[in-house]
Amino acid sequence: MKEQLVLIGNGMAGMRTVDELLKLAPEKYDITVFGAEPHGNYNRIMLSPVLAGDKTIGEIVIHDFQWYQDHNITLHTGTTVTAIDKGNQSVITAGGTQIYYDRLILATGSNPVILPIDGKELEGVISFRDINDVNIMIETAKTHKKAIVIGGGLLGLEAANGLMIQGMDVSVVHRSNTLMNQQLDQAASDLMLAELQVKGMHFLMNHDTAELVGNERVEKIRFKDGSELDADLVVMAVGVRPNIKLAQDSGIACERGVLVDDTLKTYSDNIYAVGECVQYRNETFGLVAPLYEQAKVCAKQLAHVGGSKYLSSVTATKLKVTGINLFSAGDFIGDNESEVLIYQDTSRHIYKKIVLKENKIIGTVLYGDTTDGNWYFSLLSDEKDISGIREDILFGQHQVDEDLC
Numbered sequence: 001m002k003e004q005l006v007l008i009g010n011g012m013a014g015m016r017t018v019d020e021l022l023k024l025a026p027e028k029y030d031i032t033v034f035g036a037e038p039h040g041n042y043n044r045i046m047l048s049p050v051l052a053g054d055k056t057i058g059e060i061v062i063h064d065f066q067w068y069q070d071h072n073i074t075l076h077t078g079t080t081v082t083a084i085d086k087g088n089q090s091v092i093t094a095g096g097t098q099i100y101y102d103r104l105i106l107a108t109g110s111n112p113v114i115l116p117i118d119g120k121e122l123e124g125v126i127s128f129r130d131i132n133d134v135n136i137m138i139e140t141a142k143t144h145k146k147a148i149v150i151g152g153g154l155l156g157l158e159a160a161n162g163l164m165i166q167g168m169d170v171s172v173v174h175r176s177n178t179l180m181n182q183q184l185d186q187a188a189s190d191l192m193l194a195e196l197q198v199k200g201m202h203f204l205m206n207h208d209t210a211e212l213v214g215n216e217r218v219e220k221i222r223f224k225d226g227s228e229l230d231a232d233l234v235v236m237a238v239g240v241r242p243n244i245k246l247a248q249d250s251g252i253a254c255e256r257g258v259l260v261d262d263t264l265k266t267y268s269d270n271i272y273a274v275g276e277c278v279q280y281r282n283e284t285f286g287l288v289a290p291l292y293e294q295a296k297v298c299a300k301q302l303a304h305v306g307g308s309k310y311l312s313s314v315t316a317t318k319l320k321v322t323g324i325n326l327f328s329a330g331d332f333i334g335d336n337e338s339e340v341l342i343y344q345d346t347s348r349h350i351y352k353k354i355v356l357k358e359n360k361i362i363g364t365v366l367y368g369d370t371t372d373g374n375w376y377f378s379l380l381s382d383e384k385d386i387s388g389i390r391e392d393i394l395f396g397q398h399q400v401d402e403d404l405c
């Protein structure tokens with residue numbers, strides 16, 4: 001008789017775990033999946049191209065409904081699990097359905113941060129997290145003109161770019177003076193700011209939002225300095241937090257995320273966790289690469305093939321934001337003990353920065369030209385001494401190889 005596996009969360013990390021498990025032990029479990037959204041699993045990263053009109057919803061679906069049927073997986077869409085009964089090894093939905101499990105995977109993802117300000121509940125105030133948010137933005141753009149995006153990070157800029165393409169007049173409000181400060185230093189941020197302004201995007205840097213004003217629908221955004229800006233749509237893109245409420249309420253150990261060990265097992269019997277809801281060695285995760293690595297490890301544990309442990313490592317970020325190529329990895333700011341190598345060609349919108357410590361790369365930022373990103377990251381990961389190629393390293397691997405010939 002097959003064991004019962006229940007997955008809470010029909011997103012990329014959880015379903016990647018199912019994919020990996022089916023490769024290893026396709027007949028081991030009867031699998032039941034609960035998803036809060038009324039869709040199959042889709043690529044959340046590709047919501048930006050959908051908003052920009054480059055892709056359709058259908059084109060970003062990873063697992064359509066037929067896939068679940070073909071693999072004999074029971075899928076409950078639009079269903080929220082409200083409780084986990086660890087003693088009876090069962091989950092209970094908002095509708096009262098109770099499903100028993102032998103193994104349980106938590107893949108509840110993360111929730112968008114909503115600023116705790118007056119007016120946040122007004123119509124026209126949304127996040128940028130799912131298909132519903134994208135549909136609201138596209139529909140709003142047909143009848144309204146002024147959009148405000150709060151947050152100058154990756155999601156905020158992609159939302160702003162998509163809304164501009166949809167025909168809206170867009171202003172980005174950011175509380176610091178550095179755009180995408182998780183991926184860029186100040187110099188790269190300044191280049192991006194200038195390029196986006198030329199494209200027609202407006203910016204209010206170093207602005208703190210005090211409240212949103214309106215009757216039923218948002219009409220204005222008011223800042224802490226007393227200034228105001230008209231708004232028909234406000235998109236909050238100020239970050240995410242691991243969605244741990246269900247785990248906490250069920251007595252599963254959590255701090256900022258659901259605590260897991262090297263095998264992605266929680267500190268409750270027969271319960272695993274993967275993805276953005278996880279906290280591993282004081283670290284939480286948002287990039288796809290570590291989530292998919294977690295999925296592989298968790299699947300091996302569930303398949304009882306053993307021997308696999310998750311080891312968090314330095315990750316690189318390679319992005320194309322509003323048509324601009326970006327790459328960053330490691331400590332790209334540095335400190336008093338580090339050295340910085342910089343190449344900048346303003347006319348071609350190219351900026352390269354390498355941070356060194358004891359002749360080893362500890363961080364890099366590339367803007368405009370990311371051709372050598374993977375090479376720099378390999379040198380960083382392998383802790384290579386670059387003394388012999390220091391003079392040419394900013395000109396890339398091709399130049400270094402030529403000089404060595």
